[in-house]
Amino acid sequence: MITENNNSIFPKGEPLSKDWFTGDAFLFPLIAKDKNNEFSAGSVTFEPNARTNWHTHPKGQVLIVTEGNGFYQEKGKPIQVITKGNVVTIPENVTHWHGASATTKLVHIAITNYKEEVQVTWLQPVSDEEYNIANHQ
């Protein structure tokens, strides 16, 4: 199922797994790893309340926010508000999450490097308690 996203740059794409995401998040793939590109890239759409689980990337990731706004947080650090036009460079092996706010959608391009064949290690969900802090700060 490809869902059209009126006025957005890309379609929403396919739903992302509830194993790794809370709420309704979607991926539209843009770039596959190949002999030149040592990364993949895709457009990720988070509906309000949707967010990743806590996770790490072995060789980092870059987020380019193309629409809406939401949050980015590294474990033990303050929550950052991210909005259209922001770029987030995520270091390797840092536990973090990102997602929409409770009332707004977030769309970002994610460019994810590979370390050998691994891009991501998924951890526990962001609890409602953790998520509510972001929305009430």
Next chain:
Amino acid sequence: MITENNNSIFPKGEPLSKDWFTGDAFLFPLIAKDKNNEFSAGSVTFEPNARTNWHTHPKGQVLIVTEGNGFYQEKGKPIQVITKGNVVTIPENVTHWHGASATTKLVHIAITNYKEEVQVTWLQPVSDEEYNIANHQ
């Protein structure tokens, strides 16, 4: 000078050199090469009539069109119309150009891989004759 780009995702950024571009093109840098990212990325805005010179990339480039429409052409191949939402994967060492049409702007993110310290080899300008073919096909 940073020029604001109303409703666009990113500012236009700084003018690109007339040595390598015809017309008015601008770069807003997004991502620098670092220990994880073996590429740089930026948002490139081409005003109507603006285009790159012919050029090559030693380890390829990916264009993600975020606004407007224009052209992409590899030497000796048909001109391709590119528009918002399109992704162009440019192979290594292929002579090509990209840019706006004569009547529309083009904005794309460019993700450019490094081969050692080299990203691009610039060649001759796209002549008005070559460019007019794109606009009258």
